[in-house]
Amino acid sequence: MIARSRLPLLGMLAVAALALGSFDGFGLGGAAAPEAQLLDDSSGRDWPGYGRTYGQQHFSPLAAIDQANVGTLGLAWSMDLPLGNAATQPIAVDGVVYFAAGLSVVSAVDAVSGKLLWQYDPEVGKAAGLNLRVGWGVRGVAYWQGRIYVGTQDGRLIAIDAKTGKPAWSQQTFDPKMAAYISGAPRVLGGRVLIGYGGSNGVSRGYITAYDAKTGKQLWRFHTVPGDPAKGFENEAMEMAAKTWGGEWWKFGGGGDVWNSIAYDPDLDLVYFGVGSPYPWNHRLRSQGKGDNLFIDSIVAVDGKTGKYRWHYQTVPGDTWDFDATMDIELADLEIAGKPRKVLMQAPKNGFLYVIDRTNGKLISAEPYVPVTWASKIDLATGRPVEVPGARYDQGKAATIAPSPLAAHNWLPMAFSPQTRLVYIPAVEFDVDYSEPAKDWKPATDRNTDAGANMIGGPLIGRKPPVGALIAWNPVTQKPVWRVDHPTYVNGGVLATGGDLVFQGAIDGLFKAYSARDGKVLWSYDTRAPMIAPAITYEAKGTQYVTVLTGLGMAYPKNMGALDPANAERYGLDPRSQARRVLTFAIGGKQVLPPRAPAPQPPADPGFKLDQVRFMPGAMAYTRHCGDCHGSLAVGAIQAPDLRRSPLPQDRATFVQIVREGALEAQGMPRFAELTDAQIDDIRYYLRARAAELRGQAKAPKDPDVSLHLK
Incomplete structure (x- = not known):
C-alpha cells in the first residue's frame, strides 16, 4: 500500500503540472506520478480500472453498505443487453458506469438513473476474420484522464473520449494474421497503457506492450519467450531465456501469452505481469523435455518506463499441464515474521497460493489452497516445485493430475481486504487424466487448439463432477479461514469492501454478500441469470452503489455440458434464454426483475433416426x-x-x-x-x-x- 502521507503532495504535483500544460503521466525526475484515484489507499469514490487501483486488490474502502444494512440492499436499476459475452467487469468514474460487452461494444451509462449516455461499436465482427474463432470478447476496460481504453478480438487497442464516445486513437497490437485475440482489460499505469493478448492456438510468441496513454505511441515491448537464435535476441533477458529451451521451440512460437494479469508499484516503478502457458503444452514436443522454458508460467517484473527486465519468478518450470500464471496479481504490505514486507500474491492455475517479495522476486511462502497431485510442495530454498514422480505422463503412462487445465483458480479475480488481511479466492477442485498424443502429432494450423496432450476429465470417466468454492485464505499463515462451497465449478469473480463484505455471484444466479470475517451469508439476490463477472462498488451523488453484469461468456463455462450436464440444464444456461443485464444495487432499491425466460424447446425432427x-x-x-x-x-x-x-x-x-x-x-x-x-x-x-x-x-x-x- 502507498503511504497516505504522500497523497496530498502527489495531488498538488499533478495539479501544478496540469496547470502548466505539461503533465504527461510522468513526474519530476522521470519517476511515475500516479493519479490519486489509482492509488491503493484512494477514497474508493471511483472504480477506474480492472482491479480498481494499481495494486489490483479488487477492494474498495467504501463502507456505507456494511454488515448492518446490507440486508436492505435492493435493485436500483437494470439494463438489458443483447446476446454475446457478458463475463465482463464495469468501471465507474464521476457518476458514469462504463463497460464493454459482446464484441467489445463499449457503453457509458448514468450511474444513478441507468440512462444510456453513449455507445461505441468497434465492429469487431467485420475486422477479426479468422480470429473470431479464437476469442470471446473482453473482460473489462480502463479509464485515464477523460478516456476509456478497450481491447478487441482482432487486436486493436482503442482510446475513446469518455464524454462523447468518439475514438481518439487506435493501435493494432499484433499481426492480424496471428491466431490471437485480446480478452484482458487494458491497464493504465503511470500514463502508459499496457496490453497483452491471448493465443497459443498455433504459432504464437507472447509479449506485453506499453503505449503512451495520450497519443497511442508504442513505448516498449517485452517478449516472454525467446525467438529464433539465428536472428539474434532483442535484449539480454531473451538471451538468458534461450538457454532454458531445447530443440527448435521457435517453430512453435513457444506461447507464453500475457492475456490477463498486470499490476504496478508506483514507488518502485515496477510493472508486474503474469505469463501464460507454453505452446504446445507438452514439454517433450515443445522443448525435447529440456529446460525451464523461461518465461512461461512466470511472474515478471520490468521497469515501468523502459520495459527492461528486473526479475522473475517461475511457478511451473517446464510446464506440461497448461498451468498459466496469468491469474490476477495483487499487491499488499504484510507483516511477516514480525517484519513489514512489500509483497505480491497470486493463486495461479496450479493450486498453490504464492506470496512473493515484490521488490526482488524472492519467494516468501507457497501452499496449496485446493488438492494438488502434480507436486508435493514448493521448496522454499529453491523456489521450485517438488514434482510427484510420473506426473509428466512422458513415459507412456497416463497421469491423474489435480488441478485441471480449467484451473484451481482461473481468470475470475480474487480479492484482498487490507482490513481483514485475507485473500478471497474463487477456487475449483477438479482432476484430469493426461497422456501422450499420437506419434504423428502436428501443431494446430487452423486456429483450433491441439495442445499436444490427450486429456480426459475425471467426471467423464466416472469420477465426481468438479466443485467450486469461495475460500478465505490468510496469506501470512498460509491457512484457510473459512470456505463456502458452490453447486458447480463455475463461480464468479470477487469484490471485497470496507463494509467488511465480500460479494460474489455464481452460475445459480444468486448474487451474495458474505461476512468478510466468517463467510456467513448476509444478503442474497436472485439475478435470474447465471453470472460469473466480478462486481464493483463506487459512489455517485453521495450514494454507494454496487454494479455487476449477469450472463455468461468467455470459455470458462463451455465444458459444463460434458463435465456437469445435470447442472448445465438445471441452471438454464441456454445462451438465448440467459438474461444478460447490467444490475445496479443501492440501499433501499425497489426495482423488480422479470421471471427467468424458459429455454427454447428443441424443434421436432420427424423421421430422424440415430445412426x-x-x-x-x-x-x-x-x-x-x-x-x-x-x-x-x-x-x-x-x-x-x-x-x-x-x-x-x-x-x-x-x-x-x-x-x-x-x-x-x-x-x-x-x-x-x-x-x-x-x-x-x-x-x-x-x-x-x-x-x-x-x-x-x-x-x-x-x-x-x-x-x-x-x-
Missing part, C-alpha cells in the same frame, strides 16, 4: 470446429446459441450460408470456408442427434474423444 456410423464423424468435427463457442457435447453455455434447440441444423442451405459462407460474420459468427460438404453434413447430423436426445427420443452414443472437450 452410430454417422454420429461419430459429426462428433469429432463439431468438437474441433464448433465446441469452443457453442459448448461441449453441443450443450450451449456461453455466448453462442445452443444448436440443439435451433431449427438451423435441419435447413442445409441456411446452415451452409452461415457456417461456410459467413452470413453472420459481422455479428461474430466466424466462417469455416474449409469445411467440406461431408463435414457440414456430419456436424448437422450430430446436432440433430443431440436434439433428439434432449427431446428424449433417443440416447446419443458417447463422443469418441471426450478429451477434446478440454482443449
Whole structure:
C-alpha cells in the first residue's frame, strides 16, 4: 500500500503540472506520478480500472453498505443487453458506469438513473476474420484522464473520449494474421497503457506492450519467450531465456501469452505481469523435455518506463499441464515474521497460493489452497516445485493430475481486504487424466487448439463432477479461514469492501454478500441469470452503489455440458434464454426483475433416426470446429446459441450460408470456408442427434474423444 502521507503532495504535483500544460503521466525526475484515484489507499469514490487501483486488490474502502444494512440492499436499476459475452467487469468514474460487452461494444451509462449516455461499436465482427474463432470478447476496460481504453478480438487497442464516445486513437497490437485475440482489460499505469493478448492456438510468441496513454505511441515491448537464435535476441533477458529451451521451440512460437494479469508499484516503478502457458503444452514436443522454458508460467517484473527486465519468478518450470500464471496479481504490505514486507500474491492455475517479495522476486511462502497431485510442495530454498514422480505422463503412462487445465483458480479475480488481511479466492477442485498424443502429432494450423496432450476429465470417466468454492485464505499463515462451497465449478469473480463484505455471484444466479470475517451469508439476490463477472462498488451523488453484469461468456463455462450436464440444464444456461443485464444495487432499491425466460424447446425432427456410423464423424468435427463457442457435447453455455434447440441444423442451405459462407460474420459468427460438404453434413447430423436426445427420443452414443472437450 502507498503511504497516505504522500497523497496530498502527489495531488498538488499533478495539479501544478496540469496547470502548466505539461503533465504527461510522468513526474519530476522521470519517476511515475500516479493519479490519486489509482492509488491503493484512494477514497474508493471511483472504480477506474480492472482491479480498481494499481495494486489490483479488487477492494474498495467504501463502507456505507456494511454488515448492518446490507440486508436492505435492493435493485436500483437494470439494463438489458443483447446476446454475446457478458463475463465482463464495469468501471465507474464521476457518476458514469462504463463497460464493454459482446464484441467489445463499449457503453457509458448514468450511474444513478441507468440512462444510456453513449455507445461505441468497434465492429469487431467485420475486422477479426479468422480470429473470431479464437476469442470471446473482453473482460473489462480502463479509464485515464477523460478516456476509456478497450481491447478487441482482432487486436486493436482503442482510446475513446469518455464524454462523447468518439475514438481518439487506435493501435493494432499484433499481426492480424496471428491466431490471437485480446480478452484482458487494458491497464493504465503511470500514463502508459499496457496490453497483452491471448493465443497459443498455433504459432504464437507472447509479449506485453506499453503505449503512451495520450497519443497511442508504442513505448516498449517485452517478449516472454525467446525467438529464433539465428536472428539474434532483442535484449539480454531473451538471451538468458534461450538457454532454458531445447530443440527448435521457435517453430512453435513457444506461447507464453500475457492475456490477463498486470499490476504496478508506483514507488518502485515496477510493472508486474503474469505469463501464460507454453505452446504446445507438452514439454517433450515443445522443448525435447529440456529446460525451464523461461518465461512461461512466470511472474515478471520490468521497469515501468523502459520495459527492461528486473526479475522473475517461475511457478511451473517446464510446464506440461497448461498451468498459466496469468491469474490476477495483487499487491499488499504484510507483516511477516514480525517484519513489514512489500509483497505480491497470486493463486495461479496450479493450486498453490504464492506470496512473493515484490521488490526482488524472492519467494516468501507457497501452499496449496485446493488438492494438488502434480507436486508435493514448493521448496522454499529453491523456489521450485517438488514434482510427484510420473506426473509428466512422458513415459507412456497416463497421469491423474489435480488441478485441471480449467484451473484451481482461473481468470475470475480474487480479492484482498487490507482490513481483514485475507485473500478471497474463487477456487475449483477438479482432476484430469493426461497422456501422450499420437506419434504423428502436428501443431494446430487452423486456429483450433491441439495442445499436444490427450486429456480426459475425471467426471467423464466416472469420477465426481468438479466443485467450486469461495475460500478465505490468510496469506501470512498460509491457512484457510473459512470456505463456502458452490453447486458447480463455475463461480464468479470477487469484490471485497470496507463494509467488511465480500460479494460474489455464481452460475445459480444468486448474487451474495458474505461476512468478510466468517463467510456467513448476509444478503442474497436472485439475478435470474447465471453470472460469473466480478462486481464493483463506487459512489455517485453521495450514494454507494454496487454494479455487476449477469450472463455468461468467455470459455470458462463451455465444458459444463460434458463435465456437469445435470447442472448445465438445471441452471438454464441456454445462451438465448440467459438474461444478460447490467444490475445496479443501492440501499433501499425497489426495482423488480422479470421471471427467468424458459429455454427454447428443441424443434421436432420427424423421421430422424440415430445412426452410430454417422454420429461419430459429426462428433469429432463439431468438437474441433464448433465446441469452443457453442459448448461441449453441443450443450450451449456461453455466448453462442445452443444448436440443439435451433431449427438451423435441419435447413442445409441456411446452415451452409452461415457456417461456410459467413452470413453472420459481422455479428461474430466466424466462417469455416474449409469445411467440406461431408463435414457440414456430419456436424448437422450430430446436432440433430443431440436434439433428439434432449427431446428424449433417443440416447446419443458417447463422443469418441471426450478429451477434446478440454482443449
